[in-house]
Amino acid sequence: MVYLDYNATTPLDPEVVEVITETLTTAWGNPSSSHEAGVKAKHVIATARQQVARMVGAKPSDIIFTSGGTEGNNWILQTALQHFCRGSSKIGLSMGDWNDAKSARNRPHFITSNIEHDSIKLVLEHFLSTGLADVTFIQARPLTGCVHVQDVIDAIGPSTIMVTVMLANNETGVIQPVSEICQRIKSLKRKKGETERILLHTDAAQAIGKIPVDVQELGVDYLTIVGHKFYGPRIGAVFAHNPGEDAPLYPLLFGGGQERNFRSGTENTPMIAGLGKAAELVSSNLDKYQTHMATVRDYLEESLQQTFPDSVSLNGKSPDSQRLPNTCNVSFLGTSLKGHEILSRAVSVQASVGAACHAGDRPSHILLSLGIPETVAWRALRISVGRETTKEDIDLAVQELKSVLDS
Numbered sequence: 001m002v003y004l005d006y007n008a009t010t011p012l013d014p015e016v017v018e019v020i021t022e023t024l025t026t027a028w029g030n031p032s033s034s035h036e037a038g039v040k041a042k043h044v045i046a047t048a049r050q051q052v053a054r055m056v057g058a059k060p061s062d063i064i065f066t067s068g069g070t071e072g073n074n075w076i077l078q079t080a081l082q083h084f085c086r087g088s089s090k091i092g093l094s095m096g097d098w099n100d101a102k103s104a105r106n107r108p109h110f111i112t113s114n115i116e117h118d119s120i121k122l123v124l125e126h127f128l129s130t131g132l133a134d135v136t137f138i139q140a141r142p143l144t145g146c147v148h149v150q151d152v153i154d155a156i157g158p159s160t161i162m163v164t165v166m167l168a169n170n171e172t173g174v175i176q177p178v179s180e181i182c183q184r185i186k187s188l189k190r191k192k193g194e195t196e197r198i199l200l201h202t203d204a205a206q207a208i209g210k211i212p213v214d215v216q217e218l219g220v221d222y223l224t225i226v227g228h229k230f231y232g233p234r235i236g237a238v239f240a241h242n243p244g245e246d247a248p249l250y251p252l253l254f255g256g257g258q259e260r261n262f263r264s265g266t267e268n269t270p271m272i273a274g275l276g277k278a279a280e281l282v283s284s285n286l287d288k289y290q291t292h293m294a295t296v297r298d299y300l301e302e303s304l305q306q307t308f309p310d311s312v313s314l315n316g317k318s319p320d321s322q323r324l325p326n327t328c329n330v331s332f333l334g335t336s337l338k339g340h341e342i343l344s345r346a347v348s349v350q351a352s353v354g355a356a357c358h359a360g361d362r363p364s365h366i367l368l369s370l371g372i373p374e375t376v377a378w379r380a381l382r383i384s385v386g387r388e389t390t391k392e393d394i395d396l397a398v399q400e401l402k403s404v405l406d407s
């Protein structure tokens with residue numbers, strides 16, 4: 001059996017398992033308690049916060065732990081909506097005006113891409129359908145799989161409150177020009193002398209652990225971190241630049257006031273410790289991980305092209321855009337089988353036809369949005385390699401696919 005779906009989720013690194021297991025029995029105290037058991041747990045959390053912060057070039061105080069990427073993305077979008085509301089109330093609009101957010105003059109405007117994960121896409125579609133906000137979905141360009149920076153800039157309007165573009169797409173692996181987008185927006189605001197900030201966010205779920213991610217280099221106000229994409233546990237974190245001061249941050253959850261009142265709920269100390277260890281491993285080994293995954297992914301693509309000459313199409317691969325080192329999206333042109341039918345026959349290959357949250361009962365909307373014909377999108381597989389994937393694994397997988405497609 002060959003596992004080739006690391007963009008869906010990764011196994012826990014053995015060192016992460018070790019830290020989690022140890023923390024379960026040595027730091028079980030309530031981190032809010034002032035006695036020794038609580039202080040011990042609090043210290044574990046502080047160490048993990050430092051490790052996660054170091055991984056993304058942030059200060060520890062900029063990191064707030066969450067249950068995962070979906071919570072993080074929802075939280076940041078809701079924060080932007082609230083920030084607009086509070087700003088509106090400051091500029092003389094009463095809550096009554098805000099409740100009447102249906103009138104365009106009171107509506108915040110979000111800009112995002114059309115290739116985001118559902119935890120961004122569906123939230124913004126909800127804001128749009130309920131009249132709480134206007135949303136511009138920037139079309140990623142078909143040939144490159146990238147959003148164009150100028151398209152983002154051209155979409156900015158007087159009520160634009162947030163721009164959110166994922167750092168790398170989960171299905172094609174195409175890396176988005178987030179740093180350039182942020183730079184252009186900041187310089188635009190400086191030139192116009194406008195004070196009203198446009199909040200900048202990126203969902204870095206698929207990028208962390210595969211390419212360097214540095215919040216200062218990106219220039220974002222917020223960034224979403226997802227543990228189970230980089231051999232960590234199924235929790236996450238958000239980066240917010242000086243939360244509550246530079247980057248507004250309003251609680252989604254109210255309760256015991258944990259995480260400096262930003263995110264209430266007794267902390268999941270063992271999993272936070274595991275997230276910290278996973279982050280430490282990324283900080284220490286990223287170059288090695290990145291090089292290995294790129295080598296194996298490139299070997300996969302060479303093998304596919306040699307095994308299926310002129311009958312495979314590599315979706316998202318373009319000389320004009322960069323991809324994550326571990327991701328291959330390939331369509332098989334010489335078969336009547338659809339991607340999910342290929343996988344159901346290739347019993348020793350564990351890959352996907354796209355995002356795990358989409359069952360595969362329809363072609364990937366990401367591929368369709370890139371202008372890939374439906375017949376080609378239907379026959380796509382998303383194959384994502386990991387830190388331990390070997391060339392022997394690739395040989396086994398390609399042979400299995402050959403036996404299925406030759407039959």
Ligand SMILES: O=C(O)CC[SeH]
Nearest residue numbers: 007008170355356357
């Ligand atoms: O499988 C993926 O692309 C991420 C989880 Se929906």
